[in-house]
Amino acid sequence: MTQGTPHIQPNGVKIAKTVLMPGDPLRAKFIAENFLENVEQFNDVRNMLGYTGTYKGKEVSVMGSGMGIASIGIYSYELYNFFDVDTIIRIGSCGAMQENINLYDIIIAQGASTNSRYVDQFNVPGYFAPIADFGLVSSAKNKADEIGATTHVGNIFSSDIFYNADTEVTSKWAKLGILGVEMESAGLYVNAAAAGKKALGIFTVSDHLLRDEATTAEERQNSFTQMMEIALEIAE
Numbered sequence: 001m002t003q004g005t006p007h008i009q010p011n012g013v014k015i016a017k018t019v020l021m022p023g024d025p026l027r028a029k030f031i032a033e034n035f036l037e038n039v040e041q042f043n044d045v046r047n048m049l050g051y052t053g054t055y056k057g058k059e060v061s062v063m064g065s066g067m068g069i070a071s072i073g074i075y076s077y078e079l080y081n082f083f084d085v086d087t088i089i090r091i092g093s094c095g096a097m098q099e100n101i102n103l104y105d106i107i108i109a110q111g112a113s114t115n116s117r118y119v120d121q122f123n124v125p126g127y128f129a130p131i132a133d134f135g136l137v138s139s140a141k142n143k144a145d146e147i148g149a150t151t152h153v154g155n156i157f158s159s160d161i162f163y164n165a166d167t168e169v170t171s172k173w174a175k176l177g178i179l180g181v182e183m184e185s186a187g188l189y190v191n192a193a194a195a196g197k198k199a200l201g202i203f204t205v206s207d208h209l210l211r212d213e214a215t216t217a218e219e220r221q222n223s224f225t226q227m228m229e230i231a232l233e234i235a236e
Ligand SMILES: O=P(O)(O)O[C@H]1O[C@H](CO)[C@@H](O)[C@H]1O
Pocket: 022, 023, 024, 066, 067, 068, 091, 092, 093, 094, 162, 181, 182, 183, 184, 220
C-alpha cells in the first residue's frame, strides 16, 4: 500500500476495500454528507474529492472518477493497484436508449460495450468483452427489487464521445439491445479484470436519447439516491 500517487494523496486516511465512484466529485461529497458516518476526507487532489466513512457500521469509501475512460482509467488503476481496493462500484447517470426505459429507472450494467481503444493496451488477439462481477450484479438486482426500484440489467455503451457527429450512433447500438449510454464503465471493467478485482456500474437514467426528456444538473447531483442506497447496501 502506497502513501500516495500522483492523483490520490490520502495523507494517512484509510481507503476502504470498497469504493463507490460517481463521475461527479460533488456527488461523492453528497453521499459522504448524507449517507456516511464518521467521515474523513482522503483526497482533494484536482478537487477529485474522496471520503471514507461507515454505512450501517461497514467501512466504505466514495470518490469521484471524473468523466471518460481516460479519467476513471487513472483513478481505478491507482485504487486497485496501489491502495489494495478490492471493489469499485460506479454510480453514474446515463442516457436511456430503449423505449421501455424511463427517467429515474435503474440500469445495472452486466456488460459495457465501447468505442474506446483503452482495451487495446492489453494486445489480446481479438476483442475483450468488459463485464461486471456476477456476484455484484446479482446482489444489486436483489437489493433493487427489495427497495422497489424499476431495474434493467444488461449491456450498456461506454462512449468516448458525448457530442457525437454520427447522429445514427444511438440507433445502431440500440438495435443490439444496448440499454443506455455513459462514458466510463468499459474502462473500469477492464482495469478490474487486469487487476483481478471486482467492478460494477449502477446507473440512474438522467435523460432519454429517443425522447425529449432530461433531469437537471442539480437533480443529477442530489436526487439519484436509489442507486446510492443499492451500492451502499451491497458494499462488502
Ligand atoms: O454522472 P456521471 O457519473 O458523471 O456519468 C455520466 O455523466 C457524464 C456526462 O455528462 C459522464 O461521466 C457520463 O458517464
